[in-house]
Amino acid sequence: MALDPEYSxxxxxxxxxxxxxxxxxxxxxQVARDANISNSRAYAVTANSNLVPRDILLAIVRASVPPTYVIEERTRWILRWSREWERRWEIAEATSRGESLKLPPPEPALVHSSEPPPQPNTVVKLDPEIVLPALEERITDRAVRRITSKHVYVARQPLPVGYHKRSPISVYIDLHSASCSPRYREDLAQFLADRVRRAVGGLDPARTVIATAREGNILVGSRVAELCGVSFLMVRTTDLPPRFGYPIERNVGKEIAAVIGTDIEAIIVDDIVMGGLVPSVASLLRIHEGITTTRCFSIFHRADLGSTDKLEDVEITLDSAFPIDDDLVAVFRHLASESM
Structure with a gap:
């Protein structure tokens, strides 16, 4: 883009x-908030005839990088556009002083690029009324089907999601938000607890615990443990745990406290399994408590991301009620296409 010499x-x-x-x-x-600049401050410094401060301009440019870019793409993009906006800022700054400033032209990649800026990555929440019929044969439990229909989000372009390995997905079922409702939380926990009891039988509170990643759905996981009559462990799998680096938090009874680490088995439960959290939870339980893990129960698993294969690699059996597979993702994307 050629700039007017009187670039104000x-x-x-x-x-x-x-x-x-x-x-x-x-x-x-909105973008400025990602750079720790308040909404009002960003609008105030760019909504008048005064020159936006250089540091704020560059912070906003960096915060505008497309989230789907991998690290190398992000670095190139930020470097290229930071240089370009610095170039424009220096011309505008010289103009404000009544001077004419000659600077090198913009990078050829910016001038001659045949690719226009991408379309905004719109995210829509699907209408439950159109989702329910699509789930009729896929989710057999009535309560889970009803809750799921209210919490389906679809992005125009895939967005990276995950804690250990960020996988780009375009469909997200947000059971975390659903679990903030006491009624929905109870329905989801009852469903999972029933699956655990049917598969395992009576759980011995002196020999079995239920564990959920802190980054998973601990609201549902802790309630499942309560319904099954066993202790609950919360396992932090990312960042530095606040208890001096110790990742496992619990409130256990005397029975398991006396034998913790001696032939104890943990059953991992979560609302949706993507693959990365479960092996990390199992590893931390083994390293810090000597607890073995061979089973994981979930409501959904991301079959489209190969989550089952990831658990088989660490010899953990996944008991998941419903898959989120390529076909279901395609159905949701089709439903969303009419709303975007």
């Missing part, structure tokens, strides 16, 4: 807001 600060501000909107689909205030 007001022009720079206006173009910056438009550019951010084109790349992110969001207003400049």
């Amino acid at each position: 600060p007001a022009t720079l501000n206006r173009e910056l807001r438009t550019w951010v909107k084109n790349w992110t689909g969001r207003g400049i205030g």
Whole structure:
């Protein structure tokens, strides 16, 4: 883009807001929050004829990088556009002083690129009324089907999701938010507890615990443990745990406290298994408590991401009620296409 020699600060501000909107689909205030700049501050410094501060401009540019880019793409993108906006800022700054500044032209990749800025990555929440019929034959439990229908989100472009290995997905079933409802939490926990009891039988509270990753659905996991009459362990799998690096948190009774680490088995439960969290939970339980793990129960598993294969590699048997497979993802994407 060729810049007018009289490239004013007001022009720079206006173009910056438009550019951010084109790349992110969001207003400049929303994007600025990702750079720890308040919404009001971002709008105030770009909504008048004063020159936006250079540090704020560059922070907003960095925060606008497409989230689907891998690290190498992110680095190249940020470097390229930071240089370009610094170039524009220096021209606008010189203009504000009544001077004419000659700078090198923009990078050829920015001038001659045949690829326009991508469409904003719209995310829609599907209408439960159109989701329910699609789930009729796929989810046999009525309560789970009803809850699921209210919490399906579809992105136009895949977004990276996950704690250990971030996998790009375009469909997300948000049972975390569903579990914030006491009624939905109870329905989901009852469903999982019934599956555990049918498969395992009576659970010995002195020999069995139920564990869920802190990054998983601990609201449902802790309630399943209560329904099954056993202790619950919460396992932190990412970052540095606050208890001086110890990742396992629990409130166990005297029975299991006396024999913890001696022939104890943990049953891992979660709402949705993607594969990465479960092996990490099992490893931490083994290393820190000497607890073995051979079973995992979940409501859903991401068959489209090969989650079952990941658990087989660590010799953990997955008992999942319903798969999120390529066919179901395609159905949700089709339903969302009419809303985007």
